[in-house]
Amino acid sequence: xxxxxxxxxxxxxxxxxxxxxxxxxxCLLEFTGACAAYGQMARDALEFARAAGIxxxxxxxxxxxxxxxxxxxxxxxxxxxxxxxxxxEKVVAIxxxxxxxxxxxAAEIVQKAGVPxxxxxxxxxxxxxxxxxxxxxxxxxxxxxxxxxxxxxxYFGAKTAAVVIDVAQAYCVGLGKYFIEAFEALGGKVVxxxxxxxxxxxxxxxxxxIQRVNPDIxxxxxxxxxxxxxxxxxxxxxLTQPILGADGLFAPELIQIGGKAVEGIHFTTxxxxxxxxxxxxxxAQKYKEHFGREADAFGALAVDCYLLIVDAIKxxxxxxxxxxxxxxxxxxxxxxxxxTIMTPEGDPIKDFYFLKVENGQFVYATMIPAARAAxxxxxxxx
Amino acid sequence: MDTYLQQxxxxxxxxxxYALIAIGYTMVYGxxxxxxxxxxxxxxxAGYWVxxxxxxxxxxxxxxxxCAVVITALMGVTIERVAYRPLREAPRIxxxxxxxxxxxxxxxxxxxxxxxxxxQKPYPTPNFMxxxxxxxxxxxxxxxxxxxxxxxxxxxxxxxxVYRTKxxxxxxxxxxxxxxxxxxxxxxxxxxxxxxxxxxxLAAVGGILWGCRYPRxxxxxxxxxxxxxxxxxxxxxxxxxxxxxLGGFLLGLAExxxxxxxxxxxxxxxxxxFAILIFFLLFKPTGILGKPLKEKV
Numbered sequence: 001x002x003x004x005x006x007x008x009x010x011x012x013x014x015x016x017x018x019x020x021x022x023x024x025x026x027c028l029l030e031f032t033g034a035c036a037a038y039g040q041m042a043r044d045a046l047e048f049a050r051a052a053g054i055x056x057x058x059x060x061x062x063x064x065x066x067x068x069x070x071x072x073x074x075x076x077x078x079x080x081x082x083x084x085x086x087x088x089e090k091v092v093a094i095x096x097x098x099x100x101x102x103x104x105x106a107a108e109i110v111q112k113a114g115v116p117x118x119x120x121x122x123x124x125x126x127x128x129x130x131x132x133x134x135x136x137x138x139x140x141x142x143x144x145x146x147x148x149x150x151x152x153x154x155y156f157g158a159k160t161a162a163v164v165i166d167v168a169q170a171y172c173v174g175l176g177k178y179f180i181e182a183f184e185a186l187g188g189k190v191v192x193x194x195x196x197x198x199x200x201x202x203x204x205x206x207x208x209x210i211q212r213v214n215p216d217i218x219x220x221x222x223x224x225x226x227x228x229x230x231x232x233x234x235x236x237x238x239l240t241q242p243i244l245g246a247d248g249l250f251a252p253e254l255i256q257i258g259g260k261a262v263e264g265i266h267f268t269t270x271x272x273x274x275x276x277x278x279x280x281x282x283x284a285q286k287y288k289e290h291f292g293r294e295a296d297a298f299g300a301l302a303v304d305c306y307l308l309i310v311d312a313i314k315x316x317x318x319x320x321x322x323x324x325x326x327x328x329x330x331x332x333x334x335x336x337x338x339x340t341i342m343t344p345e346g347d348p349i350k351d352f353y354f355l356k357v358e359n360g361q362f363v364y365a366t367m368i369p370a371a372r373a374a375x376x377x378x379x380x381x382x
Numbered sequence: 383m384d385t386y387l388q389q390x391x392x393x394x395x396x397x398x399x400y401a402l403i404a405i406g407y408t409m410v411y412g413x414x415x416x417x418x419x420x421x422x423x424x425x426x427x428a429g430y431w432v433x434x435x436x437x438x439x440x441x442x443x444x445x446x447x448x449c450a451v452v453i454t455a456l457m458g459v460t461i462e463r464v465a466y467r468p469l470r471e472a473p474r475i476x477x478x479x480x481x482x483x484x485x486x487x488x489x490x491x492x493x494x495x496x497x498x499x500x501x502q503k504p505y506p507t508p509n510f511m512x513x514x515x516x517x518x519x520x521x522x523x524x525x526x527x528x529x530x531x532x533x534x535x536x537x538x539x540x541x542x543x544v545y546r547t548k549x550x551x552x553x554x555x556x557x558x559x560x561x562x563x564x565x566x567x568x569x570x571x572x573x574x575x576x577x578x579x580x581x582x583x584l585a586a587v588g589g590i591l592w593g594c595r596y597p598r599x600x601x602x603x604x605x606x607x608x609x610x611x612x613x614x615x616x617x618x619x620x621x622x623x624x625x626x627x628l629g630g631f632l633l634g635l636a637e638x639x640x641x642x643x644x645x646x647x648x649x650x651x652x653x654x655x656f657a658i659l660i661f662f663l664l665f666k667p668t669g670i671l672g673k674p675l676k677e678k679v
Contacts, residue, residue, distance in 0.1 A: 037502070040499070040500070167649035192645065201595075206645070225598070229597075237521055
């Protein structure tokens with residue numbers, strides 16, 4: 001009798017433990033290095049959204065646990081992180097990385113292991129081409145570059161442009177190339193293409209050259225780390241042209257470090273809290289109450305990835321990585337940044353937002369629907 | 383024409399910053415034959431000290447800068463005392479590896495410090511440094527005027543210290559033969575501490591001025607300037623103080639001019655710089671002003 005009771009208890013506890021066994025989701029994010037701001041914003045947003053009850057913290061009756069790993073903005077470190085998260089932590093899916101370079105470092109590993117990885121803001125087209133386990137939650141650079149070119153032509157009326165590209169980042173190189181192609185297809189002329197490397201601090205040589213050719217606009221699809229200093233030096237040298245950038249600029253450091261020099265910088269991005277509706281509006285309001293600052297697009301997209309994975313687990317009825325991957329491919333979900341319809345290639349269809357820096361704040365300027373990007377590309381013959 | 387004048391000025395500004403870091407680098411090498419890989423990180427810390435003192439503790443900028451030099455100099459002495467002194471009798475390679483270890487420690491310390499974190503911080507800049515002066519169509523930043531002046535003052539001070547004082551004489555003696563100098567009754571440890579004090583103070587001055595020109599703090603900001611300073615020291619003849627200054631200026635100018643004349647190759651700027659380093663190491667290891675080193679018995 002006693003033995004049977006113990007056995008029954010043991011089975012009962014065992015079943016309870018099994019039911020409570022958490023589902024682990026890896027967060028391979030950049031907490032240091034060139035993309036540190038994005039990774040830290042993503043972590044803040046994920047922790048906040050879970051604590052504030054904006055996103056579910058359990059699925060299929062099991063709690064969801066997030067396991068973080070610092071990708072250090074290095075492809076090799078991202079690869080190590082992916083291996084660790086999959087083999088040691090046994091995660092069923094991975095959120096990350098924020099930047100395309102590290103994503104490409106980890107992509108082969110997740111593909112081989114068969115664990116889906118979804119990059120919140122990995123815009124380089126190559127990232128999802130590695131295989132069917134690679135996803136993104138944002139638009140692609142071969143759309144973002146042409147959209148920026150169209151803005152340079154229509155919004156600024158620029159006839160000539162100079163481009164400064166960070167050759168050490170796959171993201172910047174790709175975006176620069178797409179911008180140049182589109183700007184010329186739209187009837188503009190790129191009069192100077194100059195290069196720099198991540199970590200560079202001195203841009204005076206490139207900028208003095210730009211001053212000599214005197215373009216109507218400067219396009220610099222680099223990270224805030226480089227652009228804040230470049231903008232300062234540009235204004236110090238007396239360049240007055242508008243500076244146009246990309247989604248990598250949406251970090252408070254741009255304004256902290258760039259100061260007055262970054263006033264008037266415009267850039268393409270994923271989302272802005274002022275334009276949010278539905279879940280996004282709730283998120284933006286609670287975020288501001290909690291942190292005392294405006295919500296950012298990087299955090300919002302990280303939360304989107306979380307929601308997409310949880311939704312996929314729910315629809316698949318299982319936490320099996322392969323089932324999650326298949327469910328992700330057919331996702332159609334209302335998330336923080338709006339409705340996200342995933343394509344089987346892992347690239348969702350998203351609208352483009354255009355922001356500017358005004359009085360030390362990121363302000364909404366205009367928006368371009370996803371359909372317009374397709375039109376521009378059709379014009380380019382693509 | 384004005385474009386080239388502006389480029390020349392850009393080069394001089396960058397070059398004088400390199401020169402300032404290279405002086406400290408070459409000084410430690412000249413005396414101890416130690417390539418102090420942590421020099422660039424000590425330089426980085428100086429910038430952070432200014433940030434801590436001025437932005438967090440609200441000291442006036444000049445006071446923050448002076449305190450930063452003092453604290454950084456003491457940091458240098460501590461590093462020598464803790465990490466290098468116990469290895470003085472060890473093979474030189476152990477010392478080199480330790481220097482790399484110290485370098486990593488200093489970098490990662492900044493990352494884990496809660497007030498610094500992995501994210502970039504804005505360096506506090508005083509107005510007189512970032513003021514812009516217009517001369518014709520050429521624009522000059524305050525830093526461009528101050529840095530060469532301060533670098534020259536540091537160089538003169540250092541030459542006075544090394545050639546006109548008792549400590550300086552001891553430093554030169556140690557550079558020639560450390561054992562014999564010890565036998566002559568000089569306090570080796572004290573002299574080497576002085577060397578690190580002065581070398582780190584120079585790194586601090588460099589770091590503070592670097593911040594004024596490039597006001598962005600990040601844990602790895604010392605790495606590239608450190609390598610550039612090493613290159614500058616090699617070009618000038620490592621161990622030679624005037625040579626380091628010259629090497630710094632040449633390197634800064636070369637870096638700017640390669641972009642000015644070959645804008646399409648601007649992405650290869652670093653490759654170009656390190657090609658110069660390799661060229662000197664292969665064909666003129668003693669640099670422009672260095673004397674051939676006699677192998678010590």
